[in-house]
Amino acid sequence: MIDQLSRIKAEIADSFDEELEMQMEEDRLDELVAEGLSEEAEPTIDRKLYFRELFRLQHELVRLQDWVQHKQLKVVVLFEGRDSAGKGGAIKRVTQRLNPRVCRVVALPAPTEREKNQWYFQRYVPHLPSAGEMVLFDRSWYNRAGVERVMGFCTPAELDDFFHTVPEFERMLVRSGIILIKYWFSITDEEQEFRFKMRIHDPLKQWKLSPMDMESRIHWEEYTKAKEEMLAKTHTEDAPWWVVQAVDKKKARLNCIAHLLQQIPYEDVPKPDIELPDRVRHDDYIRHPVAEEMYVPEVY
Structure with missing residues (x-):
């Protein structure tokens, strides 16, 4: 009985280690602060409190997932924000304990030549949920109001x-029964610069930096103006925007998940x-x- 209990405890601890491994990786990056890349950061949320609340909220997300399946709901959540704003980290924490057949992430690459000549929303429509599904968009059709606008990938007429069109498009989604939730992750100029320098100095994170990321630093003010106009013109009663203060990544994740849980009874x-x-x-089995040669060598 004692051995069985020990195995159960070990299995539970192993599931928690998934989150701990991700967090230790982020803590390793934070140690680079000592190299003079940033001023001393404000104290973040207590580590024990963070993990306790994260696991509690993830348990609630599993309950929400079951409810979405049970009631055959269709849920779409948009995650938008500047490069390095923490959207990906928040999405990972939302989906970490969920069934990928119920809750899936959509992160579309740059449009193909064919897609560039389609109705703008056409490439997003096939990824919308069916009954009993949740879809999280890691960037969405709001690329047009952000990166496409700032970098000149769309014309002023296309932006207009x-x-x-987007308010009516989103009203159509809501009228069809889709629950649409839109999050904007907000960080400061200084915080984005700090996070980019973290990635530059860490070989395990350099792959996250793209030429477009570098350009976004040059065009910080243009992105700010684009964001302000986007929020003003697309914050509607049917599909309101919710702004997540994301300078503190741990708090941002907890606040976002807690708010998401409140949007769907x-x-x-x-x-x-x-x-x-x-x-x-x-008996004959x-x-x-x-x-022997088929086994993976046991190096550890």
């Missing part, structure tokens, strides 16, 4: 058409009792050995 879903059936055994 977007602002004219949910309850416990009745579930039948589950019993593990006895394994059927046959023989488990044949695996050839």
Whole structure:
């Protein structure tokens, strides 16, 4: 009985280690502050409190997932913000304990030549959820109001058409039964500069930097103006924007998840009792050995 209890504890601890591994990686980056890349940061949320609340909120996300399946809801959550604003980290924490068949992430690459000549929203429509699904967009159709506008990838006429069309497009989604939630992750100029320098000095994170990221630093003010106009023109009663203060990444994740849970009333879903059936055994069954050369070497 003691051995069984120890194995159960080890299994639970192993599931927590997934989050701890991600967090230790971020803590390793924070140590680079000592190299003079940034002024001393303000104290963040207590580590124990962070993990306790994160695991509690993730448990609630599982309950929400069950409710979405049970009620056959269709949920779309948009994550927008500047480069390095923490959207990806928040999405990871939302999806970490969820069923990928129920909750999936959409992060589309740059449009192809064919997609550039389609109706602008056409490439996003196939990724919308069916009944019983949640879809998280890591950037969305709001690329047009942000990077495409600032970097000159769309014309002024296309931008005007977007602002004219997107409120009706989102009203159509809501009328169709989709629950649409839009988040903007907000960071300061200084914080973005700091996070970019973290990535530049860390070989494990350099892949996250793209030429477009570098350009975004040059065009900080243009992105600010674009964001302000976007929020003003697309913050509607049917699809309001919610701004997440994201300078403190841990607080941003907790606040975003807690708010997301408040947007969809949910309850416990009745579930039948589950019993593990006895394994059927046959006297003539023989488990044949695996050839030694097929095993992965046990280096550890």
